[in-house]
Amino acid sequence: MSQTTFKKIAEENVQPKEFCFDKRNMTLVKEILKIYPKNYKESSIMPLLSIAQNQNNGWLPKKAIEYVASFLEIPEIKVLEIATFYSMYNLSPVGEFHIEVCTTSPCMLRGSDDILSFCEKKLAVQVGGISKDKMFSLNRVECLGACVNAPVVKINQDYYEDLDLNSTDKLINNMTNKRKIKIGSQSGRKGSEPRKVSNDKKR
Numbered sequence: 001m002s003q004t005t006f007k008k009i010a011e012e013n014v015q016p017k018e019f020c021f022d023k024r025n026m027t028l029v030k031e032i033l034k035i036y037p038k039n040y041k042e043s044s045i046m047p048l049l050s051i052a053q054n055q056n057n058g059w060l061p062k063k064a065i066e067y068v069a070s071f072l073e074i075p076e077i078k079v080l081e082i083a084t085f086y087s088m089y090n091l092s093p094v095g096e097f098h099i100e101v102c103t104t105s106p107c108m109l110r111g112s113d114d115i116l117s118f119c120e121k122k123l124a125v126q127v128g129g130i131s132k133d134k135m136f137s138l139n140r141v142e143c144l145g146a147c148v149n150a151p152v153v154k155i156n157q158d159y160y161e162d163l164d165l166n167s168t169d170k171l172i173n174n175m176t177n178k179r180k181i182k183i184g185s186q187s188g189r190k191g192s193e194p195r196k197v198s199n200d201k202k203r
Helices: 023-035 038-055 062-072 074-083 105-109 112-125 165-176
Strands: 098-103 136-142 153-155 158-161
Touching: 023 038, 023 158, 038 062, 038 074, 098 112, 105 112, 112 136, 112 165, 153 165
Parallel strands: 098 136
Antiparallel strands: 098 153, 153 158
C-alpha cells in the first residue's frame, strides 16, 4: 500500500553555510524567468528549486531555500511549503544513486512493494536512508506519471520501467560496479506498446 514518507530537514552539521547559483545555472535561471510575467516570478519556484537541487548534489539545503526566496523577492515560507510538499525535492543528502520507487496503485498492482522490499535488503538501506558508503539512497514516492510502464523506479533524473525483481537486481549490480545502465523499459518494450503475453496466458 502507498505510504507517505515524512521529509526531514537535514541536521545543521551537514548544512552548507551559503548557497548561490553558479554562473551556468544563473544563465539558465534568467532564461526561465523570461517565460513568466515580471509580477508572476513566484510561479518559477519549482524550476528554480530543481536547479538548486541539481547544483547541490541532489538535495536542497536550507540556504538554497532562503536563496531562492530572496532571489524571487517572496517570503521564505512560500518556497519552504513547496520544497516540503513535493517528493521530487530532497531536504537531506542523498546517495550517488538516489532510488525512488513508485508505490501508487498501478505500480503496486504490478509488484512495486516487492521491488521496494528487495531494494531495502539488497542495499541494506531502509526507506528514507542512505548507504554507509553513500553510494545509494532509497525512498518511496507517489505517482511518477508513467503508469502504463509500471512498475517504475526513478534513479536520479531517469526512469526505469517495466521492472521485476531480476531486472531490479541487474540495475543495482550495474550501478555498484559502475557499469552503464539502460534507461527506460527494462523488458524490451518500446514506449507504451502492448505487453507481450506468453502462449500459456493466451490459452
